[in-house]
Amino acid sequence: MQEDFLYEPVCDAAGCQLAVTVLADRDHVRAEMRDDAEAAGFRVLECCSLEEYAQGPLAALGDLVLVDCSQATADAMALLSRLDMRGGKAGAQLVVSTTMGALDSVFGCFSMSSAQILVDPGRAERVIAIGRVLARVPNLRLREMGEEDRLMLLRLTEQVGQIAERLEKLSPGQRAGGGAFRFESPAPHWHGQGEDYTVQKEEAERPRLPDAAVIRTLIKARQMRSRYFDGELFADPAWDILLDLSAARAERLQVSVTSLCIAAGVPATTALRWIGQMVDADLLVRVADPHDRRRAYIALADSTADCMARYFADIGVSELAVA
Template identity: 55%
Template sequence: MAEADFAYSLAVDAAGLPLAVSIFADDRVLLDQMQDDVAQAGLTVRESGDLAQLLAGDVRALGELVLVDCPNPDAAAMAVLARLDSRAGNSGARLILSTNIEALDAVFACCCQSSPQILVNPLRAERVIALGRVLADIPNLRVRELSEEDRLTLLRLTEQVGHIAERLDRLDSASGWGQNAGGGAFRFESPKEGYRTENDLIRKPRPPLPDARLVRQIIAQRKARAKFFDDYLFADPAWDMLLDLTAARVEHQRVSVTSLCIASGVPATTALRWIGQMIEAGLFERVEDDADRRRAFIDLSDKAADAMARYFEEIGQGALMAA
């Protein structure tokens, strides 16, 4: 099959609106639903069709925003997604890709240039939220710049809306109603270069990271709460992922994006949003697999490892068991 080529054109009017959108999905009901949601968001659907149209080898002009539902991508589809990611990265187009948990690692690995939103078995509400995040990120549409605290508040709010949507979906499924459409306190900001506290004019050497067995025990204790309380009551994906990656770093183990999503204790789509925020904040790093370009891993950055080591030293191992 000839390699698909894509030529993006930024179709906007004099006011910078509306965005042109391309939609590809094999599920006809889902395709119609996505078109309706795009229209409700005030965007223009340039074209829509099944994945075969996206996989066709002819040159095509796509919109500034491309939505693709690829729950079970084969090798040919993965190659086209990689090409799509490259073109989007170069042109500034936005991608929203939906898939399933089994294909997540492969989809994540082939999308390294465009920072797409990846949704895992999303509800309709989660797709709408993804569209809203695109609109909030477009300079011409933004009312004001979002501060770090604003972005994290929006992320928390997004999670809450997702939780509500999931609960409503469960209620609808149980009762037969409807159709199943298938400024936090934690600031992700590293001290700036040259930063010194009054008592830290000479920075101490980094202490060693704690024993991985201790960190794994803390993780197990945190997960045990779910036996007695609602999972969402204690949801703290950023911290749970930091703990998991800290243990993995000590064990010299690589962590896949799917494994890290599971460790987060929240739905995969929510976990992916947090992973993106943590990468942007310089706490996580994406590491390509040199032996297999279809895989990518997540690791702590050196700054995050330094912070975790100092945290564990600060609170002392006696207090760690209560973490």
Template identity: 55%
Template sequence: MAQADFTYDLAADAAGLPLAVSIFADCDMLRGDLEDDVTQAGLTVRERGDLHQLLAGDARALGEIVLVDCPNPDVAAMATLARLDSRAAKSGARLVISTSMDSLDAVFGCCSQSNPQILVNPLRAERVIALGRVLAETPNLRLRELSEDDRLTLLRLTEQVGHIAGRLDKLDSASGGWGQKAGGGAFRFESPSTSYRAENDLVRKPRPPLPDARLVRQIIQQRAARAKFLDADLFADPAWDMLLDLTAARVEHQRVSVTSLCIASGVPPTTALRWIGQMVHAGLFDRVEDDADRRRAFIELSDKGADAMARYFAEVGQDAMAMA
């Protein structure tokens, strides 16, 4: 798919030098595409190489942005990702890591400190969008901090562009592409209400109990049944679907992996990961490390999220919810 030209005149550090990017990927064509996209974004490629160069562990000055493609990381690669994650967290470098669905839990577990963007089987357009998100969130490239509304707006725009890119990719029969072909990033975007931020302004009553997990599972099944008869894109609401899934899991005392939660969201995993990050940032989800295996992590409904869901079910009534 042909890429539109785009430039960022202010893509520079505090000294006015173009931001540098390091690219690590085993696929030659992918490295070339990434280098082209980075250059068009007004950035400088500091180095490009295969994963072996990254795994070698040589002390090197990495760029302010590091792009890594590791679809099937082994134990050594995961250890390297964990070190890279720690290094990026300390230096302020931004990571964009692409992987496969099978390796998502492993990669997610390795990256607990730097808040990287994780892409799952991404289209080229989704990689460009990820690069644009990095630039939008880089302090030296903007005049003010992103507010909560700004973050949601950016998320909406990202997914709307992803929707268009996915549709175009399906129409591009001549493309040999290396990205995800089925599903893409196409869905109708819905955002969660920001009313939960006004929580402290309410007169709080004791929190009611969470609903029976069987009721919540019934609601989830009813929502999923719509896709049998109507276009699922019309009803995509990943934040709500994940809230329901984690609510049931909390009642059942079950742990939910990031892969499982992505599936429960009903949207492509890269999209689900963006929403998970937003929900963690909003304090509705918690990332919990696996005590038995530090390379794994789970997502749980936070106390704040549980309070909101319990009050919601109490407000609307369980009978009404069962009919939803």
């Protein structure tokens, strides 16, 4: 009966079937990822543990690389960094699932390949990630989709579209005729010094961010709403991310990806998607740890910090009493 459920191969414009490499130490996860990739029409090149792949001969990655890395061991991080470099050069799409405990280390390994990083995902989240990969392949030859496939892709498109639309409207006045996706590249204005960073002296006429304690008071007030109402009513990850990074900037502290995901108030995978979109929109910047290049922090871009300062000044937030 299994044959009744097999999908037709998914091919590129040249008629070649897309290939996938599946890497996971957990047997059941590896089996699920292989089944889902094959169900989507991919041809499996490799399916093994991370250690087996690292010790084997150098092989082609294929069009898609599915990785499950639950522990941030040195060997695993070295392999992820290699996959990021190879994927970025070869144009392979990477989908990497990990745990909250390993997120900071895993995130720091990817800077070239635009990998999708999923945190403690369910099987459905992995399937959606594969769907996003297929959506990025130009001139893709797809089999005719069933109703469930069509609805899944519609939900995915709607979610990504909502993120892009909300980011586009986030700061429409920052540049004449443009929104968040048309910022000029921010000039570097701070650099790591141990566990903090230094900010260059701003122009006297520009407002400065209020004291960090004031911003933290606003954040606490926002979070207290969940005591009385369903927290999902007020989910606004982009704003929560901006507030947390504003407070950190005022405190001259660096913010890890894990900490920022918690501050966003949404599931970590969703928060990562927001962070990635905001980095792409030049609202945020990714900063390498000067002491460990495998780690990375997230901070406000120069233009974003300026807009946050102007916003706080316009609403008189600096005049609020700190509890």
